[in-house]
Amino acid sequence: MKEVKLVPFNHKNEEQIAVKFGYDDAIRVHLKKLLDIKWSNTHKTFYIKNSTENKSKIYNHLRLINCYINYSELIIKKPNISKTLNIQLPKLNEGQEKNLQKFRKWLQQKRLSENTVNTYVEVTSFFIRYSILKNTVDYSKRLIESFNYDFIVHSNKSVSYQNQCINGIKKYLEYKGLEVERFELQRPKKEKKLPVVLSVEELKRVLDQTHNLKHKTLLSLIYSAGLRIGEAINLRVKDIDSKRMLVHIKGAKGKKDRYTLLSEVFLNLLRAYYKQYKPKEYLFEGQNSEQYSSSSAQRVLKGSVEKAGLRKQVTLHTLRHSFATHLLENGTDIRYIQELLGHSSPKTTMIYTHVSETSVRKIKNPFDNL
Template identity: 35%
Template sequence: MAKSELLEKVRREIRRRNYSFKTEQAYTQWVVRFVKFHGTVHPLKLTDQDVEQFLNHLANEQNVAAGTQNQALAALVFLYKEVLGKEELTLHHLERAKKPKRLPVVLSSAEASALLKKLDGLALLICELLYGSGLRISECLRLRVQDIDFDMEQIWVRSGKGQKDRVALLPQTCIPKLKEQINKVDTLHKKDLSKGHGRALLPKALARKYQDEQIQLRWQYLFPSKRISKDPRSGLKHRYHISDRFVQRRLKRAAKKAGLNKKITCHTLRHSFATHLLQNGYDIRTVQELLGHKNLKTTMIYTHVINKGGNYIKSPVDIL
């Protein structure tokens, strides 16, 4: 099997499982790096020790972050198990990259308010959803019109992290703005249809079974791009959602205008959502479910943030 054939098979298996395009790009890049590291020898001719050698090289010589090494490991496990048919990799001497124990950056309620006041338009609505619903930026930008349930006051998050669906909060503040945004999407969609466009990218099974669904408003992205582009997988010309860079840039400017000296990203708003829910007395299991965390330990990090903040402990200097 040639290198190009191997990569094509990797892509085919990834797409069959409906993994994201970013995952496809990351996995194929790791496969290429792994093959090049071993002098372009085909992975079938390499041993588990060769896999270990590559991963240990990333940790020891390249000094990559723990998450980067984990992604490389996931890519190689996928390659051997799903593509090459090897059930298990034996990695007894794998040296894990050290993951520093860092607490997430969290805004106070006053800081969150000051930040949002420096935003406007689409960036404001998106950031209100990130802070008000606890969405990841990728989950927010992938929302379709039909994912906003006004009657039940909830947001359907489809194929979130780990390919899981969940229900998120729909903040009351956002409802009028979301209805206005959907009207704008409707107007734009009608213009696209009049020009022979307007088809949405659907999951493969739906696209085959219900071909007319592609042109329905409900499948359009809630935050559409200004340009029509070509999907790298299917070749379909459609209107994708806006880039996360659009939000990050405006958030960075807003933080500067608000005089906030913390390093603020879109994920900071998600961290703040979880922390403020716990501070307001909500059950940690509820917060776990709203965030879509698989493991409760992941959610527990926010209890440490609260405890570090001095909410329960009186400093000795304040008693003097």
């Protein structure tokens, strides 16, 4: 297996990825087939713009010819929390480490997602080390507020992360059997941004630019059934109920099952896809019959959006937003949309009333009377 090294470097005042390898015609010819790859006479190397999408693109492209890709220099190291706070946090002792692992198991028994468990354990570790620094085991409101400021506010972390930190600390206090009610930390409010929505015409342009049958089927399913990307790639062949014209979503967000719509037009596309690809377990399989990845799906969508000439910031979730908005514009009751999307609260679904064009079009603009 030949080694190829991916190295960050600055070229033409932009961050690039240099592709380093020993002289090899097969690699050179293969690299030239990759879209957006360029050659620098100055640096004597192939290069591509440094982005998350391009890292995955070049990695997958080189794996096709069985290369070993060394991307260690591209890995962004997490900032040292001690440096962020400009203080040196003490290490946990063996007993504290064991207690933290017990806390992890306790969280897992609560059936929280693995990402949530990892975040809660991480922030709790910092919080305990912070309390050692302050030479106290009294988890008072004042200590927690001090930690909240030093660790989150002063470090300019996101609102979402701040809320996760508060949740993590509260879960730890619950685990320790301490009074949670007496800690009234002020939660920051998230910015209320309206979702990006594609018109029917824009959506058709995007799908028309998606020529690969598997890619087109996946994007069409996400839109036609209003799915999250995780729900789409977790679908199994048996979850498609063509007799009842329903898609069975199992274990979705909040550990809930639900049914959503199966479009008749989409079903024809799905049958053509199934006939060609013959998936065994998961409806959409990647290499080696494994589950298709969300990052691959996002790259496909981005490419189709660019080819369609759209300037909107479109993600896979935009397709789900568009599904809900188009249903609302067609007169579907908001309660049915809530069920199809799997929202726990109608308040979440109500956001689509703010982006629907139907009601807005009925309003006469006062400028027209001038």
